[in-house]
Amino acid sequence: MAAFLDRLVANGKWLVASGKWLMAGILFFSCEPSRLEIIEVFDNNAPKTAYEVSQDGEKERLYSWYRNGIKAEEMPFKNGVPSGVYRKWSTTGFIMESGHYRDSLREGKWTFFSKEKVPYMQGFYEKGLKQGKWLFFDENGKIIGEQFFKNDSAVGIWKKIYNDVVIEENSCHPANETGYFKSRSNEGKVLIYQECKNGKLNGTFMSYYPGSSLHKVGRFESDLRNGLWVEYFANGKLRKAEHWIAGMRNGQWARYDEAGNVLDKTEFIDGTGFFEDTSWQNNRIHGEIRKALGNGEYLRIETYEHGTKRSSADYLKDSPRPLVHGFWKKGQKEGPWRNWYRNGILKDSLNFKEGELLGEQFHYDSTGRLYKKETVIGKNIPNIVEMMR
Secondary structure, X not given: OHHHHHHHEEOOEEOEEOOEEOOOOOXXXXXXXXXXXXXXXXXXXXXXXXXXXXXXXOEEEEEEEOOOOOEEEEEEEEOOEEOEEEEEEOOOOOEEEEEEEEOOEEEEEEEEEEEOOEEEEEEEEEOOEEEEEEEEEOOOOOEEEEEEEEOOEEXXXXXXXXXXXXXXXXXXXXXXXXXXXXXXXXXXXXXXXXXEEOOEEEEEEEEEOOOOOEEXXXXXXXXXXXXXXXXXXXXXXXXXXXXXXXXXXXEEEEEEOOOOOEEEEEEEEOOEEEEOOEEEEOOEEEEEEEEEEOOOOEEEXXXXXXXXXXXXXXXXXXXXXXXXXXXXXXXXXXXXXXXXXXXXXXXXXXXXXXXXXXXEEEEEOOOOOEEEEEEEOOOOOOXXXXXXX
């Protein structure tokens, strides 16, 4: 029957005459011992899903097609359940996935393709569960990753590979009592090392500068920072010291310059304190954050309320007048936003809703004259633009 279908389908598409699909008579009255039953069609009457059915009414194979007529899936059946070679095609006609079913479960080797005959992943199933080593490939067939499974659970050390260099190792899986995560640069230098337990961060954390000198060191316990965390300059001198208790800022924090001078120092109590121009309350940002931008030419001031950003404003250095000021809600721009020229004249008066421009938007030239009014109604609806004389 599969050969019959291939003869029926020309270049992966059903034959069409006078705008109608030629199925009746060919499909249901074939001299083949089995027949094809169309169970679902597209709005253009092209077949979407069909069963190949034996003379005694048993389902032998399931077929599906894309709307363009190209075959999407072929699933064999035995005793009413999927069994045999399964294949899945892309909308352009190459095989994306192939493997075997046994008693409705995936079994044996399965291969997944990114292009025609170009696999990107391959591995084994046992009774529908991933087992053993799974490999990942680049377009040239080189191995770029490997993963290990036991009864569908991640085990062992997973690896990512770039130009024959292992750039990532990860055994921080819930099924592993102890493990570690290690990332490397493309040259093989360690960037991050982290210990873990049963899939949670637990133990030593270390990060490194690209030149291999130590950047940060500390400890996690059950995914939470705990104890002393230290940060260094690339030359090895102390930059910052932090104290944590179960993920909460607690104790003395200090920041130093490369000469060892104290730049900032504070005492956190149960996550509340002020450090590096940032105010914290119950371990969440609360109040103002000040950030230098453009090599110090600009200053950004953001206000937070219990960890949620409420507003932001950008200033020229040492200027009391903002260049930009607006409001935030749930991480998106919300409400009025204003932009000013450097001389203090209003440039734009904008309105946002859930991060998108909405409503009336006003634009002014450097003399303060309104030259354009724009009304944004919504997505996929043309804006109403009024140019002023």
